[in-house]
Amino acid sequence: MLGPVYFYAIVGGGLAGLQLALRLKEDVFFKGKKIAIIDPSFKITRDKTWCFWEKGHGRWDALITTQWQKGKFISNIADEHLDLTPYSYKMLASERFFEYALAEITTSEDFILIEDEISEIDPVTMKAIGKNNTYNATHFFDSRIPSEYYETQDYTRIYQHFKGYHIKSESPVFTPNQFTMMDFRLSYKNSTSFTYILPFSENEALIEYTFFTPYLTEETIYDEQLKKYISEYLKLDTYEILNKEKGIIPMTDFPFEKDNSAKITKIGTGGGWVKASTGYSFKHTEKKISKIIKNIKSGHKPSKDLFLRKYKFYDAIFLDVLARRNDKGEQIFSKFYQKNSVEEIFAYLDEETPFNEDLKIMFSLFDPEFIISFFRKFRL
Template identity: 85%
Template sequence: MLGPVYFYAIVGGGLAGLQLALRLKDDVFFKGKKIAIIDPSFKIAKDKTWCFWEKGNSRWDSLISAEWHKGKFIATTTEENLELTLYSYKMLTSEKFFEYALAEIRKSEDFFLIEDEISKIDPVTMKAVGKKKTYNATHFFDSRIPSEYQETQDYTKIYQHFKGYHVKTETPVFNPNQFTMMDFRLTYKNSTSFTYILPFSATEALVEYTFFTPFLTEEEIYDKQLQKYLSEYLKLDNYEVLNEEQGIIPMTDFPFEKNNSPKITKIGTGGGWVKASTGYSFKHTEKKITKIIKNIKSGYEPSKDLFRSKYKFYDAIFLDVLARRNDKGEQIFSKFYQKNSVEEIFAFLDEETTFTEDLKIMFSLFDPEFIVSFFKKFRL
């Protein structure tokens, strides 16, 4: 009886799959193990940007397109300057990431890039069925979103959906040293919606209109809001749109981790690696992979202790409030940024706080709606 063809198979060559592959490639512990990365296409994607905050330097610094040490939060009645004394806020394009990752992976004889689409993985036979072939491995890292997520109505689902214009202006408009985390002055029909700005120079920036809502919207709504913001808030009459980006990110308390097993580990969005309350994924992916590598080398299941239950509970409460009272987004985020330092905020969102620090954040956000959601989710 023939044994598995691959030691590991990574299903999906996106952010999580390629970050995992890079870490496996760089660790001598995995030297000589045949590893497949299976994806429908390895064409370089140029359709998105990832932003993240971190202290100090990282392996991505040579790839980042921009970096900021100051930010701001704007609401209808307040404006907060965010001084990132311990952190920096960094932007990385998907094009640069994929070019780097694929070039590095192709240098290793242990890796095999396979263009195919996997329809199912049998946890007994450890066979992955593709449109072209069937693949065997001793362990699968699977980034596909489970079908039950699409079908269930038992969990809260918020969508972070957005469209951005990379604009170029004729005259200086932007402060290249300060990004805008959220600007709530232009909202859409009592929803949690805001503008996000990443300035690259005084005349170029990514201006993005973003929703955190239980519903999606038509294409023309994004364009209408972006054009209104550029005209009425940035006072722009003449500008050129160099590029556009658009996306939908799930923000949910669905228990993706329940699909993990001793021989199949869910990763990326399909593994619940997107931070449910923010939609950020880049650094959370890096942390999860660090834990997976440590688990494997210690003889544990790769998915052991990937999540901390208290933060999943906090996220579930927040999402429930937004789902029930989507009009309260500006009020909640205003309290968040007015009553906490940016260092406290980032540490909390990075899931690196003590319970005492958590309580400070919670009291700063106090609203009766959180009590309703607390008991609702606590019963579950």
């Protein structure tokens, strides 16, 4: 039996799916095309924050919680104060984005929200099979992570995993206009682990303890490290925890994009849109959606040229070093922030640098481990 038929079906109502829906809604080119967004639940929860750097004003400025023009990088071998000009580092709470996106999308008759869980998409019949129904579309944008990612051992996998406390103190301890990108002074057993601080006022901040490791850890370790940092480095004995958040972000060179086709485009984490060497995804998602829209309007396959091969190779090398020598993280990141300007760093991480600037970054990070990883990944 034929299920509901749509022009586009977006499988997954997360960051990528809703950003894509917003762009489709805003462009008159897609007016009148029936579009389904299919997700197990559209319930909005306060469970994460996204941060990104950006020059000047951006389309999300009305939603951001706060922004900073100054930053810090601290390790046992470096103490760098970062002037972000002409960038700002911006924070957006997920619930504000979802509230805005869903409110905007539901004003259009072209969109329908469907609560269902898709288990399979048949690329021949273009039928998606859900628990409650089946759905046909001329094109699927699919955010599901393929099972092969969990099963294969052929690619490097690092986990960015963290837990954060949103705290409020009686005494002023934070510098409101300066966030801390990484503080390596409190590390955990020779791992790449650090503290990340987003201050909202002199008395209030989000403090996260973060690992970049090839393994996960017990819940109690995050709590132990957070409490130790607050006590020993912030010198706070009493404070109120207003909220907690935690997460696991995949950092991998797995080729998610290989599943793209003329009729199915992988998006979000399941499309490899998380920057493999950093775990950042918000602005990368925005850029990739802009490319998809341009491709469709030009008559190309939506996924045409979504990735630059050189950056995927650079990230694969970096991940291989971290996987083999996780104790090297502090040293590598210290070189990165000591020997390069903020503009150079952000342009490189945004994948907007010419090859000569790529070389400058690479030489600044030099370590024999990178040579080993270069040849390990070059052979693949």
